[in-house]
Amino acid sequence: MANPLRLGVNIDHVATIRNARGGDHPDPVRAAEIVSRVGGDGITAHLREDRRHIRDGDLQRIMDATDLPLNLEMAATDEMLEIALRHEPHAACIVPEKREERTTEGGLDAAGQHNHLAPIVSRLSEAGIRVSLFIEPDPRQIEAAIQLKAPVVEFHTGRYAHHMLDGEDALATEELRRISDAAALAAKNGIEPHAGHGLTFDNVQPIAAIPQIAELNIGHYLVSEAIFIGLEESIRRMRALMDEAR
Ligand SMILES: CC(=O)[C@@H](O)[C@H](O)COP(=O)(O)O
Numbered sequence: 001m002a003n004p005l006r007l008g009v010n011i012d013h014v015a016t017i018r019n020a021r022g023g024d025h026p027d028p029v030r031a032a033e034i035v036s037r038v039g040g041d042g043i044t045a046h047l048r049e050d051r052r053h054i055r056d057g058d059l060q061r062i063m064d065a066t067d068l069p070l071n072l073e074m075a076a077t078d079e080m081l082e083i084a085l086r087h088e089p090h091a092a093c094i095v096p097e098k099r100e101e102r103t104t105e106g107g108l109d110a111a112g113q114h115n116h117l118a119p120i121v122s123r124l125s126e127a128g129i130r131v132s133l134f135i136e137p138d139p140r141q142i143e144a145a146i147q148l149k150a151p152v153v154e155f156h157t158g159r160y161a162h163h164m165l166d167g168e169d170a171l172a173t174e175e176l177r178r179i180s181d182a183a184a185l186a187a188k189n190g191i192e193p194h195a196g197h198g199l200t201f202d203n204v205q206p207i208a209a210i211p212q213i214a215e216l217n218i219g220h221y222l223v224s225e226a227i228f229i230g231l232e233e234s235i236r237r238m239r240a241l242m243d244e245a246r
């Protein structure tokens with residue numbers, strides 16, 4: 001039997017809705033509690049430099065509210081390193097960040113930033129935080145992850161998701177093959193492959209079927225569907241689709 005596939009639920013966009021009115025509602029902590037209740041395997045939250053969704057105070061409240069592991073997505077900056085070391089989440093996923101972007105547009109250039117990333121990865125690892133690098137499914141970036149001694153990589157599935165959405169089947173298949181090959185290469189080198197970004201009920205199964213992938217992190221779509229079917233049902237359906245694909 002293939003390895004079980006974990007579902008990390010990204011609750012950023014609960015906070016996006018909260019921040020639209022500046023108050024406390026809806027509270028991402030309540031979302032984290034629901035994730036825990038319906039069998040999600042972890043919480044993912046991205047503390048952006050501009051705090052457009054998750055805020056500093058959310059991190060400790062999320063960690064206090066549930067026993068689920070927190071995967072903190074963070075840019076490779078001194079500020080974020082200090083925050084991660086203070087909170088000591090289960091995992092830290094280093095992501096590229098541009099203030100003007102609407103969402104995380106691509107993977108981290110781990111290959112081009114070795115000297116900048118190396119001390120950050122070391123400090124997080126020394127603190128017992130499991131480091132993940134959010135990268136494109138590219139052998140060059142996997143080689144960089146090996147050099148950096150990152151135990152985990154998360155492949156950015158945004159390109160695949162866009163091709164699926166636009167009905168570009170051949171391009172989607174090609175990107176799926178890149179992700180599948182990259183997962184095999186990472187696993188062969190002792191790195192645990194994860195994947196995420198832009199995954200939906202319609203496109204999740206081919207990614208979930210890649211046997212080496214151990215975890216999917218999914219957020220925007222789950223929160224969007226929650227408006228219509230509730231967060232519990234949204235997570236349950238995603239979980240069922242993932243299990244079926246496996
Ligand atoms: C890194 C990543 O993919 C997630 O953090 C997710 O997309 C939600 O955050 P943004 O939409 O702010 O990028």
Ligand SMILES: NCC(=O)COP(=O)(O)O
Nearest residue numbers: 010196197198217219220
């Ligand atoms: N790292 C990807 C993630 O956490 C969720 O991305 P999305 O589902 O919000 O696009």
